[in-house]
Amino acid sequence: MSTPVRHYVGGGFDACGDPFPLVDPACGRTVAEVPAASATLVDRAVNAAREALRGPWGAWSPADRSRVLHLVADGIERRFEEFVAAECADTGKPRELAATVDVPRAIANFRAYADLLAGRGEHSWHTGTPDGRGALNYTVRKPLGVVAVISPWNLPLLLLTWKVAPALATGNTVVAKPSELTPSTACLLAEVTAEAGLPDGVFNLVHGEGANAAGQWLTEHPGVDAIAFTGESGTGTSIMRAAADRLAPVSFELGGKNAGLVFADADLDEAVAGTVRSAFTHSGQVCLCTERLYVERPVFDEFAARLAAETRKLDGYGPMISAAHRDKVLGYLTRAAVDGEVLAGGGVPRFGDDRDQGFFVEPTVLAGLSEDHPVVREEIFGPVVHLAPFDTEEEALALANAGPYGLAATVWTRDLARAHRVAPALEVGIAWVNTWNLRDLRTPFGGVKASGIGREGGDHSLDFFSEPMNVCVKL
Numbered sequence: 001m002s003t004p005v006r007h008y009v010g011g012g013f014d015a016c017g018d019p020f021p022l023v024d025p026a027c028g029r030t031v032a033e034v035p036a037a038s039a040t041l042v043d044r045a046v047n048a049a050r051e052a053l054r055g056p057w058g059a060w061s062p063a064d065r066s067r068v069l070h071l072v073a074d075g076i077e078r079r080f081e082e083f084v085a086a087e088c089a090d091t092g093k094p095r096e097l098a099a100t101v102d103v104p105r106a107i108a109n110f111r112a113y114a115d116l117l118a119g120r121g122e123h124s125w126h127t128g129t130p131d132g133r134g135a136l137n138y139t140v141r142k143p144l145g146v147v148a149v150i151s152p153w154n155l156p157l158l159l160l161t162w163k164v165a166p167a168l169a170t171g172n173t174v175v176a177k178p179s180e181l182t183p184s185t186a187c188l189l190a191e192v193t194a195e196a197g198l199p200d201g202v203f204n205l206v207h208g209e210g211a212n213a214a215g216q217w218l219t220e221h222p223g224v225d226a227i228a229f230t231g232e233s234g235t236g237t238s239i240m241r242a243a244a245d246r247l248a249p250v251s252f253e254l255g256g257k258n259a260g261l262v263f264a265d266a267d268l269d270e271a272v273a274g275t276v277r278s279a280f281t282h283s284g285q286v287c288l289c290t291e292r293l294y295v296e297r298p299v300f301d302e303f304a305a306r307l308a309a310e311t312r313k314l315d316g317y318g319p320m321i322s323a324a325h326r327d328k329v330l331g332y333l334t335r336a337a338v339d340g341e342v343l344a345g346g347g348v349p350r351f352g353d354d355r356d357q358g359f360f361v362e363p364t365v366l367a368g369l370s371e372d373h374p375v376v377r378e379e380i381f382g383p384v385v386h387l388a389p390f391d392t393e394e395e396a397l398a399l400a401n402a403g404p405y406g407l408a409a410t411v412w413t414r415d416l417a418r419a420h421r422v423a424p425a426l427e428v429g430i431a432w433v434n435t436w437n438l439r440d441l442r443t444p445f446g447g448v449k450a451s452g453i454g455r456e457g458g459d460h461s462l463d464f465f466s467e468p469m470n471v472c473v474k475l
């Protein structure tokens with residue numbers, strides 16, 4: 001561990017609270033202890049954030065804030081290897097993934113919002129619109145106040161900074177609560193924000209679990225003005241209840257059961273390679289991963305055979321985040337083996353080293369299950385994809401759009417007209433055509449149905465984290 005796990009409140013580090021173990025999922029060993037924040041500490045953090053709103057931070061111009069966000073990005077860049085090592089230690093993910101996705105994206109998150117703010121200039125936040133009837137109207141954009149940011153374990157730094165950066169860009173103060181399973185990079189981030197010159201209390205960090213613990217105390221706190229949350233849909237429901245009492249705005253990025261559609265005219269080499277990525281990146285523990293793939297019948301057998309063959313070749317993949325999550329995924333695989341067909345994987349790999357005590361699951365391709373089977377309906381969040389055939393475009397769309405979730409989808413086809421017909425008809429927040437997880441941080445990001453509330457990314461984030469106010473002056 002590169003850095004001890006500590007809370008960061010009002011500009012000071014603190015390790016108070018009952019400790020709980022931090023387990024390395026790649027070998028099952030306890031590697032550190034995490035202090036669980038008490039309700040009193042959460043209260044102190046919210047109060048520190050409120051106090052900071054009234055301090056110098058409140059007077060910083062957008063240009064000042066843009067500069068400090070770039071300094072935070074510089075700080076992560078300077079300590080790149082420490083961040084990578086901490087992210088790998090907490091999640092067990094391969095170094096390459098943390099070094100090419102998680103940490104670079106965290107840097108990009110800060111730079112993107114810093115640039116967006118600078119690009120808008122000092123005055124574009126105040127747009128004058130005379131109405132020609134003797135009055136001048138203008139809009140003032142204000143911060144929401146104290147924002148709680150609650151994040152999951154799968155892309156810990158990336159998803160935390162995805163919300164912290166725009167919240168700070170718009171002048172809010174933040175109390176962050178990362179997943180109890182992956183607290184380390186958030187601590188490094190706290191150090192970097194201090195080094196960058198963010199005033200005390202602007203960014204605060206508390207550790208602990210969710211229900212009946214730091215997460216819940218934070219979302220229920222009357223001093224929290226808005227909640228930005230990424231995690232399971234069920235947790236979103238609980239948080240929305242907590243926010244409802246005081247009508248606090250929420251932005252939710254939630255679970256998914258993402259579909260892919262492979263049409264017979266697709267470039268099958270690309271569709272197979274793309275599906276290996278979309279199903280098995282980070283061992284399927286990315287909210288955007290494909291868990292249901294529908295393949296047009298004439299190419300179903302060939303596609304299934306090729307995907308299974310490529311899947312069997314995979315090595316160097318990381319573990320499930322915890323023993324409990326591994327057991328949950330294996331529970332689905334046991335049912336799938338009874339009710340359907342296992343085309344590749346399906347069990348626990350044996351390495352003959354430390355990893356045999358870790359929480360690994362083989363990348364798995366399934367087929368033959370009905371659409372109402374739990375494996376096809378419920379989010380597994382592991383290295384598992386189920387294949388089923390379809391005959392018509394209408395059927396493909398109906399299959400993809402079934403179910404409670406609506407986060408992301410992929411379409412593989414060489415027919416341009418079909419691509420433009422099918423993609424917008426998908427009931428999701430993001431549809432990729434002939435690719436997966438290609439991101440431009442200015443585009444709207446989020447889900448429909450049980451996959452989320454609101455959109456983040458670019459201006460969408462700046463809009464959520466700020467409140468527009470109209471001033472009308474009679475001339």
Ligand code: NAD
Binds near residue numbers: 152159178212219238
């Ligand atoms: P989770 O909902 O269990 O936990 C997420 C965070 O919420 C953690 O910090 C946890 O401590 C906290 N929490 C839990 N219960 C709480 C409560 N009652 N009140 C306040 N906070 C609470 O999710 P997870 O297992 O960490 O992450 C996996 C889930 O996240 C999957 O469903 C995945 O699809 C989803 N996810 C979605 C996106 C997206 O962008 N849509 C991105 C990544 C992950």
